[in-house]
Amino acid sequence: MHPRRPTVVYVHGIGNKVRPELLKSQWDQALFGRDMAGASRMAYWAALRYEKPLPDFRPDPLDGAPVAYAESAGAAAETMTEMKESGRAAESGLFAEPEEFVALTVSEAWRECGAVGLEGRGGEGRAGPDGERAVAEGALVDWLRDMTYLAETLGSAETGGDAEGEDGGGALPLELLPLPRPVRTAVFRELARHTFRDVHAYFFGGAGPAIRGVVAKALDGLDGGPLVVVGHSLGSVVAYEVLRERGQEVELLVTVGSPLAITEVQDQLARPPAVPEGVLAWRNASDLRDLVALDHTLRPEFGPPERITDLLVTNDSGNHHGIGPYLSQPPVREPVQRIFDHLA
Template sequence: MARVVVVHGIGQEYVGRRSLRDPVAAALADGVELAATAGDITDPALTPDDIDVAFYGDAFRAVGRKGEPPAPRSVADLTDPYEQALLEALAAAAAPTADPAARATTKAPTPRSLQRALNVLLRSPFLPGPVAERFLLGVLRQVRRYFTDDTVRARAAAAVDARIGPDTTVLVGHSLGSVVAYESLCARPDRPVRTLVTLGSPLGMPALVFDRLRPAPAAGHGHWPAGLDRWTNLADRNDVVASVKELSPLFAPRPGTADARPGAVLRDIPVANGWKAHDALRHLTARETGAAIGEGLVAAR
């Protein structure tokens, strides 16, 4: 089994584990090599077989039978309260870098306020270039389904279970995949994973993500996965999904608590991904990401 397992983010329902694995493995190996060449880490000697992908995107793919709810075509189809709230929260995070005049929102979403929020995101670094409105609306639906549909949540957890083996010591989660990775580690403390790396993570987003985690946060603080030695969280300053850039105040192990492992640490590190702030491959090729992954691999020797 692989030494490193990567859990992908949203919008991957039309691919598969193998089609994701090759570009992900190449980008990850490049990031680790860059960090090793720069002297940040000792070269962990990665091979292609050391890297795998936990794939759960098929949980969101429509089965094509009659009676399936149609995918939203425009913001007018956005009627679910969670999806409306998530759209406005992402737009609020994007407004400082996209359209400051659009920060104002109403207490109750209206068609006008939702359209304004959508326009902010379509012009933000989160979605560079021409992006179909339907794609963004589909993203909102996938996040909502993960947090409200136990079948989807269970399939995502099972995908991680299937790829983690006795040699897996580093787990990497991008975007919604960081939530899947975190919850999977919390649910299975018997795993050999000692290093968690989260990229563009929404884990700190209040109400819509943080307060819906399993296990539920206690007294405003998230649980530390038992057995984890190190957690590195990386975020681009323009990434609206990672609206809370620093996770250490919310998840860092607290001395004296039951889930605090001696010496365990959570580090928040900024990364610059250019005009694709949330892009998974740009995260993986970053020297900072390579150092975090390589550190975990070397520590496990």
């Protein structure tokens, strides 16, 4: 009897995305080198937070594009210079001091939460909005601050500059975008800002149940064949929580660029950290320069450790967090392809 075909379910990460069909195709190409048709599904939750998708084939700014609609490094540098001179960059937090950037980003996240209601994790143990705010800030702001300081360091080092200068010689060999230091720093800061906003909305802004519902729906109605789940960034958190709740059998869970190892994120999980009951194997991959994955090892906290493999890989996207470079790394793609080649 021919075995039932495997299925891969993708869970995307922070920020707005292109339309779901195109996003699924992009992940298929990065992971398999071909379109997987009905053998893959995209748990597309961006529509819950963003009014309309990104335009087709525009670079995702959260994959490392210098600014949302810059067409070249020169245009990006010119835009940043104009913003800096006009003061708009300071207002947006791009060139504010790290502490000021953190304060602006936290305020922005709470204004966004206020628009949908401060529901949090069902409200347990909360003393209204003020208590909710105290819990949220204590849990996540330290992470945001660490991300911001690392953004300053990377923004300087990867263009050969120093903490005070603009740009210098001798860029690191893994540098992808030949940008001056303020622009490079802005790339990383935008990643920190969007990460915090979406994670904050997921845990404290009432967005969590609906996002988890999208993932649960994508996991329903499968034919019982081997299941692979791939989660990126915040999507790895959502995938983990849904699998932890369901206990559904998963041949392989793959998380890339994940914040799950961060203590401040673990503190907000609905259940204590552990490998979801039905997950037979878990591979967690990150780049050392990825701001979102400041801690790179899940094995110490998520037992049983023999089911988890932590991997350090190279992600040469502009901010070292982009999904395509993660999925194309052999340690990420080969175990997935083996499941499909062997069992399809």
